[in-house]
Amino acid sequence: TDADSNIARGEYQECLIRLLLMVNGLQSKLAQYLLDRLADLILSDADQSYNEGVMWVRLILPPMRYLPSTDKSVTFTKTLFDIIHAVPVTMVQHEIINCIPDVIGDDQRDTVANELMELMKWKPSLTPSILTALGNLCLEGSSLYEVKVNLVKSLRREPLDHIPTFVNFILKPPIDGHIDEFLNGIRSELVICHAVGPSLTDYMRARGATAAEVSSTLIMIFDKIKDSVLQNVKLADAILKNITKVKCHTNHKPIDLVLLLLLHSTSMCPSKKKIVETATRGRIRHGYFKQSLITDTISALGGVLKQNFSDLLKFVSSLLQSADVIVSNFASFFFAECFALMDKEHCKAIVIELMDNVRIFWKNARPALDLLHELTTKHTTKMAPFLSLIMRLLDIVSDLNVFEIRQLMDTVCIIAFGNPDELPEEPVSLQNDIYMIVQKQLSCPEPPVFKSGVICSLMTIKHMVKKKENETNVTPDTEDLQPKEGNSNEGTSADIVDSIVLDNKSEKAYALLEMVLAATYSNSEAHELCYDQLSYIVMSSDNMDKAFMKKVSIEMQNNLQNHYIIAASEFSPRDDDLEASLQFCIDTDLEDPIVLNISDAVVKESK
Structure with missing residues (x-):
């Protein structure tokens, strides 16, 4: 009919071949004839382009798709696969395979599935189209199982x-x-x-x-x-x-x-x-x-x-x-x-994730802090670029316990006071930032922040006075530290302390220690914490500046002697309700043994 005529046209347009294929008596013979013509067209000229072969497939096979009733014989299916095996152009093979599920009869599905599996072994390059066709065959039961088992074995x-x-x-x-x-x-x-x-x-x-x-x-x-x-x-x-x-x-x-x-x-x-x-x-x-x-x-x-x-x-x-x-x-x-x-991108993501663990699960922050410390110890160079990130955790140190604060501060200081070549910026700048942070904590009136400042300060001191292996580190000779002749005995210990020469870092560390001791003096609990953490860093540190250690040792001896050591003859019971008496463990045979006077400390604490 004329293309402009609407009278003789139905809602859906069909080509003549498809209309003839819908006639049951003609379907089988016509389908076989079309396949034979397809084979002649795509196999007759070995020099034809793949586009021409694909064109013939798309022209002949689509009318055979989704017919209302199918009367296609086994010969039809066999002819399809014979064409696939015979055609030399891979693209044409792909095109035919893609059409197979739509043109065969339902009773041929199992046979076609087996043929496709054999075809995949023969020519692996056809695998994508074959698997697509197998999926469109809607296999079920043992047929589908066999196909999948064969695929598993082929992996x-x-x-x-x-x-x-x-x-x-x-x-x-x-x-x-x-x-x-x-x-x-x-x-x-x-x-x-x-x-x-x-x-x-x-x-x-x-x-x-x-x-x-x-x-x-x-x-x-x-x-x-x-x-x-x-x-x-x-x-x-x-x-x-x-x-x-x-x-x-x-x-x-x-x-x-x-x-x-x-x-x-x-x-x-x-x-x-x-x-x-x-x-x-x-x-x-x-x-x-x-x-x-x-x-x-x-x-x-x-x-x-x-x-x-x-x-x-x-x-x-x-x-x-x-x-x-x-x-x-x-x-x-x-x-x-x-x-x-x-690589660095993923390392940064790990550090950020661990920091989030510390912030969110601060009541159980130890695993994440331990891991950050381990990574810093083993991979200092890789961790150095992330120091500024890790330092943000110093904002929440008041929520952490003593061990966790030490672990975090040790992690920060290992990088900041380590090899300057590994740092992303000037080490002095980073060290000054840490110094200012601990000073700010020490001046904070909030007890949790103040106590964390004590711990952070002492951990900072630990790294400030740590000597490298190639640096000279000797203990000052005691004789060289004695006051000159003619000096009075009063102030002798102070003269000895003053005579110990420290380098710039250790001098700054000593000033920070004096600041911590002065800040905690009026708070007995914080003062005890200070001495406790000081003893910890002394016992746990390697290669600390021996001149610094000597100076601190003399100063601690003086503090102990001035505040707690008296001669037995100087002891007298107090007039308050506290019962006190001399108790000796050693040196009882001396004429006037020294004693540790803890009664004054107890009274001061109770007040």
Whole structure:
């Protein structure tokens, strides 16, 4: 009819060939004739371009799609595959395969599935189209099971670019009844997910694959798995069940940790995240997850971890906050290994995550602070650029306990007073910032801030007076420190202290110590804290400035003697209600032994 006429046209337009194919008596013979003509057209001229072959396929096969009733024989299906095998142009083969699910009869689906699997072995380059066709065949039961089992067995030998599509098809619903078999098959046959070893080495050598290509493929594989988990809740449950069923730590593989990470990141409900966290803690607590598994996972699947790094930080942080030391140590090792092996961007993310742990979970800040201290000690150069970030934690030191304050301040000072070449800015500027911060804390009227200032000041002093191995460090000779002849005995100790010469850092440290002692003198609790922390840094420090130590030692002796040491003959009972008497442990045979007078200190404390 005329194109401008609306009288003889229906709502849907069909070509003449399709109209004839709808006639049951003509369908079978006409379909076979069309296939024969297609074969003649695309095989007759070996020099024709692939565009011309694709054009003939698109012209002849589409009218055969979705016919209301089909009367296509086995010969029709066989002819289709004969054409695919015979045609030399790959693009034409792809085009025919894409049409197969729409043109065959339902009774031919199983036969076609088997033919497609054989075709994939014959020509692997057709795999993408074949898998798409298999998916569109709507296979079920044993046919679908056989296809998926064959795909699982092929994972070990297939080219890299096919594996993501294989995994996606294997996990595609329906998988009920065989889900455990498929998951365990993927865990065992997906050798590129295994730790570096003979299987992976042989695979890469056989295909000439590089580490970068393997990493890129792994990222695509786990993206497919993640999509499958989001689409199928039962798959997530099955993955968790299969991982928790492993009864020997040697049977766990790097893929297990990453699968748990994906389950945690895809769980929208907090309760489901808790289930994954609980299962992971159980694996760690009972010894099924060893630290060696972390090393293998980072080595084999480092690219996948980087791709999902923000999710990884949240997942490992949930383990770090565990009250179980075994679990928190596992998380610390995970963070430490990532920090050691990954680049600056990821290291910065780890530091920020640990800082957030300290701020948010300040009642259990020790695991994060211990880890920051460990990273600073082992990787000072990598941690140095993040010093300004870490120093922000000094704003919340009043919320921390004594040990945690010491740990944080030690972390800051290791960098600030360490190798100046490792610092992002002038060390003097950073050291002055720390000096001003502790002075500000000491002048704060709030008791928690003031006490934290005492601890921070003494930890700062510890690093200010620490000598490097190549620096001269000798104790001043006692004879050289005696006052000159003719001086009166009064003030002798002060003269000795004044005669000790310190370098600039130690002199500044001594001035800071005097400031702390003066600030705490009127507060007995803070004064005791000061002496307690001073004794701690003396006992725990290596290679402190011996001249500084000598000067402090003499000053402490003078303080003790002036305030608490008296001769026994000088003791007299007080007139108040406190009963006091001389008690001797040693030196009772001396004519006038010295005694430690604690009664005055007790009275002062009670007042």
